[in-house]
Amino acid sequence: MSAAEETKGGLNRREFMALAGVAGAALAAPGLFVTDAFAADPLEMAPLPYAMNALEPVISAKTLEFHYGKHHATYAANVKKMVPGTGLEGKSMDDIVRATAGQADKAGLFNNAAQCSNHAFYWKCMKPGGGGMPSGKLMAAIMSSFGGYDAFRKAFVDGSVGRFGSGWGWLVQEGGKLKVVSTSNAETPLTQAGVTPLLVVDVWEHAYYLDYQNRRADYVNAFMDKLVNWDFVAANMK
Ligand code: FE
Numbered sequence: 001m002s003a004a005e006e007t008k009g010g011l012n013r014r015e016f017m018a019l020a021g022v023a024g025a026a027l028a029a030p031g032l033f034v035t036d037a038f039a040a041d042p043l044e045m046a047p048l049p050y051a052m053n054a055l056e057p058v059i060s061a062k063t064l065e066f067h068y069g070k071h072h073a074t075y076a077a078n079v080k081k082m083v084p085g086t087g088l089e090g091k092s093m094d095d096i097v098r099a100t101a102g103q104a105d106k107a108g109l110f111n112n113a114a115q116c117s118n119h120a121f122y123w124k125c126m127k128p129g130g131g132g133m134p135s136g137k138l139m140a141a142i143m144s145s146f147g148g149y150d151a152f153r154k155a156f157v158d159g160s161v162g163r164f165g166s167g168w169g170w171l172v173q174e175g176g177k178l179k180v181v182s183t184s185n186a187e188t189p190l191t192q193a194g195v196t197p198l199l200v201v202d203v204w205e206h207a208y209y210l211d212y213q214n215r216r217a218d219y220v221n222a223f224m225d226k227l228v229n230w231d232f233v234a235a236n237m238k
Contacts, residue, residue: 042092043083045076046120054128058222063210071206072119078112093117094190101191114186118168122202127229138198138234145178153224155180160201161217169220171199173237198236199228 048068053061079096083089086109088096096113100106133149134142146152152171160169163182170181172189173196181189182203189195201207201223208219 042090043076043080043116045073045116046123048123050126050128055126055227058211058226059126059208060211063208066210067202067206068119068123072116075112075115075119079109079116082109082112093120097188097190111186114188114190117190118186118188118200119202121197122168122200124232125199125201125229126223126227127232129226130229131224131226132228132230134230134234136234138230138237141173141178141237152178152180156199156201157217157220157224160203160220163203166204169201169203170197171233172197196236196238199233 048064051061052064052068055064079093083091083096086106088099088109091099093113093116097110097117100110100113103110133139139149142149142152146155156169156171159180159182163169163184165184167182167184168188170183170189172179172181174194178198183189189197201220203216203220208216212219
């Protein structure tokens with residue numbers, strides 16, 4: 001086994017980076033780079049793009065500790081356990097979602113992979129000090145597709161709040177138009193040809209219950225007003 005393989009198998013990314021920081025010279029052996037060691041594991045969970053308490057008071061650190069650290073982490077661990085032997089080894093999370101969608105014998109893997117994909121996207125849809133109005137080409141597309149920002153906002157909030165049970169509220173791009181859709185459980189528009197997800201809000205109870213209890217509408221409205229990372233949403237447009 002090479003040094004690179006030993007490192008990949010024995011350390012997670014955070015451990016590797018910490019070790020590299022204190023023993024960089026020792027690790028700077030020929031052929032041993034961070035990309036070599038970790039690019040081979042596309043299922044590694046990306047770090048949150050902000051601190052656990054960065055979205056307070058809209059979403060508490062306690063919610064993110066459970067939501068990212070327990071719920072998302074459990075889905076990710078399940079995928080890693082379920083992939084071996086499926087022929088999907090080495091594929092990205094989104095490719096696994098597309099490859100397993102609609103297959104009854106792969107429902108467990110689809111559900112866990114889609115929840116990983118959805119959560120990874122959701123974290124990036126938020127930022128501290130976000131929310132408010134979008135601008136530029138995204139605002140122009142919203143105006144032409146919905147007739148105005150308020151009409152879009154109402155459609156997105158109503159669709160997300162009205163999703164029965166667990167699921168997700170989305171803004172998507174399809175055929176040059178923007179649309180609001182919602183999906184149940186782990187379902188994602190990613191599996192539909194020609195549909196590009198732009199924005200998502202998690203409306204599973206675990207996303208808001210510690211902070212808002214049953215008040216899903218308060219959570220979705222606060223998400224829109226104070227958290228949405230419109231730069232990320234605009235960057236997803238085709
Ligand atoms: Fe969630």
